[in-house]
Structure formats: structure tokens, C-alpha cells
Amino acid sequence: MSTSTTAPATRTWSNWAGNQQARMQRVATPSSPQEVAETVRDAAARGLTVKPVGSGHSFTPAAVTDGVQIRLVNLGRLRGADHATGLVTAEAGMPLWRLNELLAEQGLALTNMGDIQAQTVSGAIGTGTHGTGRSSASIAAQVAGLEVVLADGSIVACNALSHPDLFEAARISVGTIGVITAVTFRTEPSFLLEAREEPMRVDEVLDRFDELRTENEHFEFFWFPHTSMTTTKRNNRSAGPARPLSRRREWLEDEFLSNTVFSGICRVGRAAPRAIPAINKLSSKALSARSYVDRSDRVFTSPRTFKFLEMEYALPVEAAVPALREVKRMIDRENLRISVPVEVRCAPADDLWLSTSHGRDTAYLAFHMFQGMDQTRYFDEAEEIMLAHDGRPHWGKLHTREHDYFAAAYPRFADFLAVREKTDPDRVFANNYTRRIFGP
Ligand SMILES: Cc1cc2nc3c(=O)[nH]c(=O)nc-3n(C[C@H](O)[C@H](O)[C@H](O)COP(=O)(O)OP(=O)(O)OC[C@H]3O[C@@H](n4cnc5c(N)ncnc54)[C@H](O)[C@@H]3O)c2cc1C
Structure with missing residues (x-):
């Protein structure tokens, strides 16, 4: 495999709050979507599960894995900014603070944000990170398109018109639909x-x-x-x-x-x-x-x-x-x-x-x-x-709820589960937390 894997000593992980720990089989730090795809294919072939991790700011075990942890530290570049449409594409590991700086340099901004900006763009949307707003919603609601590596190693670009179900499911998925490698935001002029x-x-x-x-x-x-x-x-x-x-x-x-x-x-x-x-x-x-x-x-x-x-x-x-x-x-x-x-x-x-x-x-x-x-x-x-x-x-904050509760609480839960079943039938992207929420 050409993707970097770390030495055994660093195969442990803890979240920001220190209440979640993981000991992984492998840690991968891919620097392209192709390397992410190789990592996922290799893990699946070995029967290992895969979890992408952002900045570790979730309090729940959303990013915990004992299989392969994908750290997107080498996938944090700006791919492009289109001033005419306001569409800006960032690689998935970019922290929000970096995105904000780059947007400001371009005279652009996100419409709404949460309380902090330490999260990665993909980690933030993965649990539905939100701020407060009368008419502007969460960060995931400002996403216009995603590039995702699925469990079979395919790299798919999706948005409201192309693979719309995949797009809807992958926007807030607690890392269960695939590894997001790039996020396209709908931005607006700086304000x-x-x-x-x-x-x-x-x-x-x-x-x-x-x-x-x-x-x-x-x-x-x-x-x-x-x-x-x-x-x-x-x-x-x-x-x-x-x-x-x-x-x-x-x-x-x-x-x-x-x-x-x-x-x-x-x-x-x-x-x-x-x-x-x-x-x-x-x-x-x-x-x-x-x-x-x-x-x-x-x-x-x-x-x-x-x-x-x-x-x-x-x-x-x-x-x-x-x-x-x-x-x-x-x-x-x-x-x-x-x-x-x-x-x-x-x-x-x-x-x-x-x-x-x-x-x-x-x-x-x-x-x-x-x-x-x-x-x-x-x-x-x-x-x-x-x-x-x-x-x-909140998907990233402590709670005791389980699958049946969510099935009743979310009208589109069954649609989400159908996409998960189709894209990840072998549950390459599962962990104990996502099994508790979404079922085995
Ligand atoms: C101090 C503090 C302040 C916070 N403030 C707010 C707030 O104001 N509003 C709010 O709503 N939340 C808030 N949170 C919660 C936080 O925003 C979320 O838990 C967020 O998901 C953390 O982002 P992260 O980059 O650390 O992702 P992680 O916690 O590392 O991962 C979160 C989930 O995203 C998945 N994921 C990560 N990268 C990818 C990828 N590339 N592809 C697919 N899935 C991926 C992971 O597998 C995991 O399931 C706060 C948390 C802390 C500790």
C-alpha cells in the first residue's frame, strides 16, 4: 500500500474531551482521494473496519475504531472558489478556522457557524454541527456537493442532482456512508x-x-x-x-x-x-x-x-x-x-x-x-x-438513545438506512456507536 501508516506507538487515540479512547490496528494518512480509496479497499479485504476522524471534538464515540483510522491531515487544501456562484471546494481534512481564513482572503464567508472553529469541514458536517440562527441553519445545510469514497473503493461526486440520495445520506452520516474527501460549500460575500x-x-x-x-x-x-x-x-x-x-x-x-x-x-x-x-x-x-x-x-x-x-x-x-x-x-x-x-x-x-x-x-x-x-x-x-x-x-454529544428512538424521531431514517445498506452492506464504516444508532 502506498498510503502512510504510523508506527505502533501512535496507534492509540483519544478525543478532545478525553472521554473516548481507541486502539487501532492501523492509522492511515492518505494525501489523495485515490489513496483513501486504496486504504478502504485494503481494509475491507482484510476484514477491518474503517473510520475517518476529524479533530476529535465529538463527545460520543462517533470516530472511535479498532480497525483502520483515517486521519485527513494530508487532505486539507482548497480545491477552488467560484465567485460567480459562491461555490467553494475544500478537501475534507481542512479545519474550519483555515477555511474561514481562506474564504476571507477571497471576500467570501459561511452563512452561519457553531461556537468554535477547530473542527474539520467533514467532521463538523458529519454530526450536524450548528450555531444559532433565525433563518440560517447548520454547516451541513450550507453544503452543495461532496466527494465520497465508498466501501467498494469507488470515488463518487454527489450533489442534489447527481446521486441525490447518496448526497442526502452522506451530508450528516456520523461517518457511516463513506469517507468524504472534499466538501463544496455554498458561500456568500463576506459580511x-x-x-x-x-x-x-x-x-x-x-x-x-x-x-x-x-x-x-x-x-x-x-x-x-x-x-x-x-x-x-x-x-x-x-x-x-x-x-x-x-x-x-x-x-x-x-x-x-x-x-x-x-x-x-x-x-x-x-x-x-x-x-x-x-x-x-x-x-x-x-x-x-x-x-x-x-x-x-x-x-x-x-x-x-x-x-x-x-x-x-x-x-x-x-x-x-x-x-x-x-x-x-x-x-x-x-x-x-x-x-x-x-x-x-x-x-x-x-x-x-x-x-x-x-x-x-x-x-x-x-x-x-x-x-x-x-x-x-x-x-x-x-x-x-x-x-x-x-x-x-446531537450526534456528537453524549446521550443514551438507541436505534428505535431515532427511527421514530426522524421521518427520513429509513431512507438513510437504505442508502447505508446499498453502499456499505458489509459495514466497513461501522463502530459500536453507529451500530447502536443505525442498527447492525
Ligand atoms: C469545545 C467544543 C465546542 C463545540 N461546539 C459546537 C457547536 O457550537 N455546535 C455544534 O453543533 N457542535 C459543537 N461541538 C461538537 C462538534 O462540532 C462535533 O462533534 C463535530 O462533529 C466535531 O468535528 P471533528 O472534526 O472534531 O470530527 P470528529 O469528532 O473527529 O468526527 C465526527 C464524525 O465525523 C466523521 N468524519 C470525520 N471525518 C470524516 C470524513 N472525512 N468523512 C466522513 N466522515 C467523517 C467521524 O467518523 C465521526 O463520525 C463542539 C465540540 C467541542 C469539543
């Missing part, structure tokens, strides 16, 4: 966003939730458990001029206070959980308002260096307020101590087969537990509330 960040009482946010999410292009809030306070974020397009935060203020607030200091505070809470409510009250009192105008990707994303575990559920948007009120009551009732805020975001209904916002306007409720603290009771209790509201778990 500025005005960010308005402001503390607000949680009762006010919940009372005004519909107004806040419909009056703003991108609305989200973080509620500090054990307190009556949230920090709200309203991002809207601006004609300019740019008014970015100074480098010093950005470093102080986004890197130092939001990561280093917050992590220190969470460590204190981990050592003395009974102090967490008082600590949260102090932290929420320290919140201050700020406003700035900057390039869209710089407003959408910020660094996250402190480690945590996360569960996130997508609910019908009208369930968000009652569900969050139930979560607040549950935290008190169960006497839990939660130091990291609950994040609430929105997305419009879309038609991607496995999108968590498929067919319904959606609100996302995300629950975090600081690294080293046991999340089990918090996540179990919160999950029960999410399930009572017809929730769909």
Missing part, C-alpha cells in the same frame, strides 16, 4: 456582524424568548444554574464600519476571563461543590455588557480551552421555555451542583435527512459538566426532560 452581549434576568429572557429569537438573526443565551441571570448574545448583520474588540480586550475577555479564569473557578467548584451556587452568583454578577462589529466568523466563534463533557438536545422551538423551566426545577430538586452554564440556541426547520432540526423550527438546550466531575445524574435527569419534549440528541 460583518454586530455583536451585542448583555446580561439579562432569566425570567425576562424566557418571557421574551420568541421576541428575542425572531427579532435577531442569531440569538442565544447562557443561563447560570443556581442564579437568576443569563448572558444573552444578539448577532445581526451590520453595514459597518467594523468596530472590533481591541486585541487586549479580546484576549482579556474571551481567552483569559472566559477560559483561564472560568476554568479556575470551575476547579474551585470541583474541589468544593457546595460552594458552586455562591460562585455562580458571583460570576453572574461580574457579567458586563459589550458590543462590537467584526468579520462574521470572528463573531460566531471564540476559543474554548477549558475541558468539559456535553449533552445537547434539539427540541421543537415552542418547548424550549417550558423545558428550561423544568431543568431549573430539577437542578434544585436533585440538589445538583452545576458550574457551567446551560446554552440555548435556535435553528430554522430544514430538510436534511439526519439534521436535528429536520422538519421543525428548533431550539437547542446544551448541558455541560466541567472535566473531572461526574455528569451522570445531571445528564440523565436533563435527558428525561428533553425526551418528554420530543428531543433529538
Whole structure:
């Protein structure tokens, strides 16, 4: 085989959060779609399973394998950008931060993004990574075409017109349909966003939730458990001029206070959980308002260096307020101590087969537990509330759901399974997690 394989010492892997580990038979670092195809054919011939891995930012075992791990570190180039159509093609291993830089150089931008930009383009779409938006949906919804290596080693280009079923299935597939080698995005001309960040009482946010999410292009809030306070974020397009935060203020607030200091505070809470409510009250009192105008990707994303575990559920948007009120009551009732805020975001209904916002306007409720603290009771209790509201778990964040649940939750689930059966009957791209979700 001409593809690179690593020495035995590096055949172990752990995800970003450190809660998933893998020991692989082989690690391949192909540098072309043809080398990916060779790797897949070779693995299949040896009876080994294959998993492509991105930046390892999923909390679920989505990218775990004991077979062949494909790292796309050598497949990260820009293939082309067409200004007339806005179509931009990046190789699958390109990190989102690199894509954003290259797009900015071309005067282009993605329409919407999640909170961070460390993921690869293919890993991000693989689990349906989303941000918050009134009318703009997930990153996968901005994809116009894919190049995929299938289980038989064939390299197929697909889009809404050519192999449409393959395209629909491969857009969000938890790595089960094939190895994506290139992603074509539908981009738009660069734009500025005005960010308005402001503390607000949680009762006010919940009372005004519909107004806040419909009056703003991108609305989200973080509620500090054990307190009556949230920090709200309203991002809207601006004609300019740019008014970015100074480098010093950005470093102080986004890197130092939001990561280093917050992590220190969470460590204190981990050592003395009974102090967490008082600590949260102090932290929420320290919140201050700020406003700035900057390039869209710089407003959408910020660094996250402190480690945590996360569960996130997508609910019908009208369930968000009652569900969050139930979560607040549950935290008190169960006497839990939660130091990291609950994040609430929105997305419009879309038609991607496995999108968590498929067919319904959606609100996302995300629950975090600081690294080293046991999340089990918090996540179990919160999950029960999410399930009572017809929730769909994020494919890359912790949950306990299995095949039958997803079959009922996703109207196009059977169509997805049919494509999987056709393209990967021997389950070359399966692991225990995907068997749990999609069946054997
Ligand atoms: C700090 C942090 C912040 C986050 N913020 C958000 C957020 O704001 N919004 C949100 O929705 N999610 C968020 N996430 C979750 C994250 O975006 C997803 O889990 C995403 O899938 C991770 O991308 P990755 O490149 O690390 O992929 P990995 O986690 O490595 O892989 C994810 C899946 O994609 C598959 N895959 C990877 N490459 C390919 C390929 N070339 N072809 C086919 N399949 C492939 C893998 O097999 C796996 O199933 C966050 C996670 C962390 C740790």
C-alpha cells in the first residue's frame, strides 16, 4: 500500500474531551482521494473496519475504531472558489478556522457557524454541527456537493442532482456512508456582524424568548444554574464600519476571563461543590455588557480551552421555555451542583435527512459538566426532560438513545438506512456507536 501508516506507538487515540479512547490496528494518512480509496479497499479485504476522524471534538464515540483510522491531515487544501456562484471546494481534512481564513482572503464567508472553529469541514458536517440562527441553519445545510469514497473503493461526486440520495445520506452520516474527501460549500460575500452581549434576568429572557429569537438573526443565551441571570448574545448583520474588540480586550475577555479564569473557578467548584451556587452568583454578577462589529466568523466563534463533557438536545422551538423551566426545577430538586452554564440556541426547520432540526423550527438546550466531575445524574435527569419534549440528541454529544428512538424521531431514517445498506452492506464504516444508532 502506498498510503502512510504510523508506527505502533501512535496507534492509540483519544478525543478532545478525553472521554473516548481507541486502539487501532492501523492509522492511515492518505494525501489523495485515490489513496483513501486504496486504504478502504485494503481494509475491507482484510476484514477491518474503517473510520475517518476529524479533530476529535465529538463527545460520543462517533470516530472511535479498532480497525483502520483515517486521519485527513494530508487532505486539507482548497480545491477552488467560484465567485460567480459562491461555490467553494475544500478537501475534507481542512479545519474550519483555515477555511474561514481562506474564504476571507477571497471576500467570501459561511452563512452561519457553531461556537468554535477547530473542527474539520467533514467532521463538523458529519454530526450536524450548528450555531444559532433565525433563518440560517447548520454547516451541513450550507453544503452543495461532496466527494465520497465508498466501501467498494469507488470515488463518487454527489450533489442534489447527481446521486441525490447518496448526497442526502452522506451530508450528516456520523461517518457511516463513506469517507468524504472534499466538501463544496455554498458561500456568500463576506459580511460583518454586530455583536451585542448583555446580561439579562432569566425570567425576562424566557418571557421574551420568541421576541428575542425572531427579532435577531442569531440569538442565544447562557443561563447560570443556581442564579437568576443569563448572558444573552444578539448577532445581526451590520453595514459597518467594523468596530472590533481591541486585541487586549479580546484576549482579556474571551481567552483569559472566559477560559483561564472560568476554568479556575470551575476547579474551585470541583474541589468544593457546595460552594458552586455562591460562585455562580458571583460570576453572574461580574457579567458586563459589550458590543462590537467584526468579520462574521470572528463573531460566531471564540476559543474554548477549558475541558468539559456535553449533552445537547434539539427540541421543537415552542418547548424550549417550558423545558428550561423544568431543568431549573430539577437542578434544585436533585440538589445538583452545576458550574457551567446551560446554552440555548435556535435553528430554522430544514430538510436534511439526519439534521436535528429536520422538519421543525428548533431550539437547542446544551448541558455541560466541567472535566473531572461526574455528569451522570445531571445528564440523565436533563435527558428525561428533553425526551418528554420530543428531543433529538446531537450526534456528537453524549446521550443514551438507541436505534428505535431515532427511527421514530426522524421521518427520513429509513431512507438513510437504505442508502447505508446499498453502499456499505458489509459495514466497513461501522463502530459500536453507529451500530447502536443505525442498527447492525
Ligand atoms: C469545545 C467544543 C465546542 C463545540 N461546539 C459546537 C457547536 O457550537 N455546535 C455544534 O453543533 N457542535 C459543537 N461541538 C461538537 C462538534 O462540532 C462535533 O462533534 C463535530 O462533529 C466535531 O468535528 P471533528 O472534526 O472534531 O470530527 P470528529 O469528532 O473527529 O468526527 C465526527 C464524525 O465525523 C466523521 N468524519 C470525520 N471525518 C470524516 C470524513 N472525512 N468523512 C466522513 N466522515 C467523517 C467521524 O467518523 C465521526 O463520525 C463542539 C465540540 C467541542 C469539543
